[in-house]
Amino acid sequence: MQNRREFIKTSAAIAAAASIGVQFPSKLMASTDTNWHKSVCRYCGVGCGVMIGESGGKITAIKGDNQNTINNGHLCVKAFYLPKAVHSKTRLLHPMIRKNGKLVETDWEEALDLVAKKFNEIRKAHGGDALAFYGSGQAETEETYMANKLFKGCIGTNNLEGNPRLCMASAVGGYLSSIGADEPVGTYEDFEKTDLFMLVGSNTAEAHPILFERIMRRKNSNPSTKIVIIDPRKTPTDQIADLHLFPKPGYDLALFNAIAYVLVNEGFIDESFIKAHTFIKDNEGQAHDLTSYKEFLNDYTPEKAAAISGVPAADIVKAAKIFGNSKTAMTLWTMGLNQRKRGVWANNLVINLHLITGKIGVPGSDAFSLTGQPNACGGVREGGGLCHILPGHRLVANEAHRKQVAEVWGVPAGNIQPKPGKHTIAMFQGLNDGDIKGIYIMCTNPAHSLPNAAKYWKGLKEQFVVVAESFLPTMTTEYADVVLPAAFWTEKEGVYGCTERRSQYMPGVIEPSGEAKWDAFILRDLAKKMGFEKEFAKYETAEIIWDEYRGLTKGKDMDLMGATYNRLKKVRGLIWPVPTEEHPGTYKRFTDGDPIYDALPAEKKKNRRMYFYGPKAKDGKATIWMRPHADPGEPTDAEYPIALTTGRILEHWHTLTMTGTAPQLNRAAPKAYVEINPVDANKMGIKNKDQVKMETRRGSLNIEARVIDRPAPGTVFVPFHWKETPINVLCSDIFDPGSKEPEYKVAAARITKI
Amino acid sequence: MQNKVENISRHKFIVNFVQLFRDELGKSVNEEYKSYLLPPGSAAQEEYIQKCNKCYECISACPHEALRVAHEMNETIDSYPIILPSITACNMCSDFPCINVCEPEALISSQSDQPLGKIEIVENNCYAYNDHYCTSCVTNCPIGDSAIYLDSNNKPHINIENCNGCGVCINTCPAEQPAIKIIN
Known part of the structure; x- marks a missing residue:
């Protein structure tokens, strides 16, 4: 929002720039005709607030939203060029159908008729499980919600996945098994309160630049703040490192156990926290006491971990001591920990460090996973956009959960299958094998992004592939039988939920390019054509979809009841649980100030400061896992060294x-x-x-x-x-x-x- | 559509006023865009021009197509081999094929450790100085942190002592208007 004072300031800056013969492109471009709209950046999972400059039906400029507390007006260089993406020549403007091997323009009627006909034929001949949906952590929550209802609720298959499987699934598994609930305990606010950042498998400076700036600012204003990096590669993040451990790729599990070994043996653990708040379990899920955990760790001396990981033992001890001596500590991690054969274990072992030292649930301390995509948390992890989950942190395997969702969807409870569908790799293998004969791919590019990608081109080539995309061509549209033009960011409204449990609203400020349509409406119209007229009749606006989804979060650990469109349009996002419209949102979960924790009976909170009430937790306790070391799936050898x-x-x-x-x-x-x-x-x-x-x-x-x-x-x-x-x-x-x-x-x- | 905010069109005249200067601004920016480097091993421009016989062997020898004939730059340098870092920066090959093929010794090995030019950051154009996180020049510098580095506020600075003037930073800069220039 640009007021008069700001405008004058801008003009002065332009004048100053002009006087020395250069110009501020962003400020000059944003002429006085520009209307500014509060929104969220389209790129990574940080969730930076942006102001979208719109003029004459075009997006002309992007600037940081200085009222958004995530980024305080700062953006990275990618965001600056978003207007070019909106109005790019590569935008897909019309539906297309492959005829004689070539994609040719058609109209919506023909395209959707074809998809509905093909999908219904496949369903009739081979059952619902011969169809699949592959979505995205960049789709809005409302879009994923529509797909979920169509595939799980109406077609009756759980073959619904999204690309967060490729980036965040191990973090989800880690959080669920360690603290009983997905997503972090704290928020970005902890960045300004911590004494230590331990960055594991995260090149924060390049992948989450605005958070990196916050880390730097913390270090600048508080030089005693320590930065420890664990990563096989020196990255631009290293400019602020106090210590860098370089494990061989895939050999860090022993290293994490060795850090725990040092913490235990040097007296850095918080025994009373462990006793009141945690179970200790071995790999089979058997309960153990602290003594046997210590015995387990004896197998992971720094020397032994050094031999496995290649990190000098002295550095391991040094890192552990920094962790132990820091009053508060944040561990941040991304793909380096998640994209691994033992990603869940790696997550567990990192969260262990916080549980054994009690460095969790207090300001400045958290085990904090950084998300890669802008709505991986909101749309997919919370919205149930994977083959084993349903909206609102529910499970397909849970009968009560299926019932609750089926009721809201207005479909028979038996429609939702109790068995999880095919996960991403199995799904694309299913296309290769012919088990899956039709797939709808939305807002993502698997032909490029899958691992061992060429292997899965076969199935894409052979089966019926529908791609809903904003851009053409992509590697995936090369294999598409039908390509549907999707409205892009700024052309549609909806909600994105970022890394720190914050849901933020994005307005539609211009008309969709060409004939492009909003993904949620494409799915709605397809559903109607497939025969689910009644089930999809009500979805006339984004707000109706959001409100239905919001209702499904009522009383859940991720309660969004207070996050109405009306409210989200005014505020810079809300951090769940936010159970009522009066509630300000929650900084720390499972402890004082969390409305769900506060409502717990007093006897449950006796002698403890946290109660892990998440869906996978028992007795309000987190779990310290005795996970053994495991090598990567494909170790180097003489042939591939x-x-x-x-x-x-x-x-x-x-x-x-x-x-x-x-x-x-x-x-x-x-x-x-x-x-x-x-x-x-x-x-x-x-x-x-x-x-x-x-x-x-x-x-x-x-x-x-x-x-x-x-x-x-x-x-x-x-x-x-x-x-x-x-x-x-x-x-x-x-x-x-x-x-x-x-x-x-x-x-x-x-x-x-x- | 939604969220329209106060329109400030009554100040439009100020913008029009600024736009009067746009052409002029553009021109001066273009001049900077055309800033060039002399090939490795060259002496100061005056001496280089004297010695170079325009055989263009160095241009043929350059494996990275970084050397080119100056064209519409300025009267002095036009038609001599130069490097336009905004198009292709110098790779600073360890064996300097351009120097090796130079018969008139306009380029000589003993001068190959001299920087090709002096680089300066134009703070007004640089994203890092204008609330954007951008580190392309620093991450792409082949010398590493010692020639161009970020301060504790993520703003880039050049250490002229260590910079060899290869121009990679100029080539890589994603700013709309060049945020790194060559000063002679």
Whole structure:
């Protein structure tokens, strides 16, 4: 919102800039005709508040919302170029159908008729489980909700997944098994209160830049704040590190246990917290006492962990002592911990450190998972957008849960299947095998982003594929039989829920481009054409969908009853539980100030400061897990001696459908490269900018070498954004047996100079 | 649609006023956009021009197509080999094929450790100085933290002592108007 005073300030700045011969592009572009609308950034899971500048039906500028407490007016460089994505030439404007091998323009009627007819034929001939839906952590909560109702409630299949399976599933599994409830206990507010940031498998500076700024500000204003990084690669985040441990990719589980070993043996643990608030369990779920936990840890001395992980024992002790001596501590993690064959265990072991020291549930202390996508938490984890869950942290396996949801959906309770559907990798394998004959893919690009991607192109080629997308072409639309133009961010309203349990409203400020339609309405109209007229008749506005979903959260640990559209339009988001319209939202769960905790009877809170009331917790207790070390799924060997790890860079996002529309970002980061440590490069005779051949057991590709002291020797890193160099084809699709999340972060590779 | 806020069109005249200068601004920006570097191993521009016989062997030798013929830059340098870092920066090859092929010794090995130019940040154009988190110049600098670095507020600074003037930062800068320029 730009008031007069701000405008004058801006004008003065422009004048000052003009006087020295340069201009502020954002401020000059945002002329006086611009209307500013409060919204949320389209990119990562941080949830930065943006002001969208709209003028004459076009998005002309984006600036940070200085009233939003997440980012205080700051944004990263990606966000600045979002208007280019909205009005890009690559926007898909009309429905398209593949005819004689080519996608040709058609109208909505024909396109949806075809999809409805095909889906109904498949359903009739092969049953509902021959259909599948693959969604996105970038879809709005309302969109995922519509898909959920259509597939789980009406078609009657739980084959409904989303790409958060590829990034956050291990964190969900970790939280559920450790503290009994998904998502963090605290919020970003803890960043300004903590004495230690331990960043595990997170390149915060590039993947969550605005949170990194907050970490830096905390360190600047409070220089005693410590930063410890655990990551096989030195990243731009290292500019503030006090200590960096470099475990070999996939060999850090022993390291976490060794840190616990030091904490236990140096007297840093909080025995009274452990006693009152936790169970201790072994890998089979058997209960143990503290003594046997200590015995278990004796197997993980720093020396032993050093031998496994490659991190010097002295550094492990040092990190543990920093953790123990810090009055408060935040552990932040992302894909480095999640995209692993034992991602859930890795999450458990990190949360253990907070449970044994009592560094949880107090200001400045938390085990805090950073989410990658803007609505992975809101739409998919909370909204039930995976094959085993239902809206409002419910489970398909739970009969009462199925009943509650079926009632609200107005479908027979028996429609929702009790058995979880196929998880992401199984789903795409199902397409390969022909078990799944039709799939609806919304707002994501699996042909590019799946691990071992080429393996799954077969099924996409052979089966009936519908893709609802805002951009064309993507690697996935190459395989589509029908492509439906989806309205993009700023062209539709809806809610995004970010990393810190905060739900924020986004307005639709311009008309959809071309014939594009809102995804939720595409699904609604498809449902009607499939014969579910009655079930989908009521969904005329986004608010109706949101209100129905909101009703399903009533009384749940993620209570959103107080988050009405009316209220969300005024405030900068609300942090659940927020049970009533008067409630301000909750900073810390499971403790004083949490409305659900406060309402608990006094005897439950006796002798304790936290009560873990989440759906998977018993007796209000969290669980300290005795998880053994496990090696990665594909260790390096003589044939493939180098560990390949993949990730992201600041300038780009995912598969480039959005950031690829800004020439400036393409110039800054034009193509893929492999980062090779100079030690390794020397051995292999590789020079900077040489073309090299990278091979894994799944394929090979040619790529430019960047010889740089970032990955530790023995490890190489490739960003995954470019379809010209799709590194995911080389990634391993081995997945965590618990979370079903694939191990993108470790593959055995070899490199040769071309 | 929703959330319309107060329109400030009555101040439109100020913007029109500013726009009068837009063309001029654009021109000056373009001049900067055309800022160039001399090839590795060259002496100061005057001496370089004297020695170079415009055989363009260095341009053919450059494996990264970073060297090109100056065109419509300024009368002095036009038609001589230069580097336009906004298009392609110098790779600073360890064996300097451009120097090796230079017969008239306009480019000489003993000068190959001299910076190709002096780099300066234009704070007004730089995102990091204008509430955006952007570190492209620093992360892409082939020298690492020692030539261009972030201060504790994430604003980039150049350490002229360590900078070899390769121009990668200029090439990589995602700002709409060039936020890094060459000063001569």
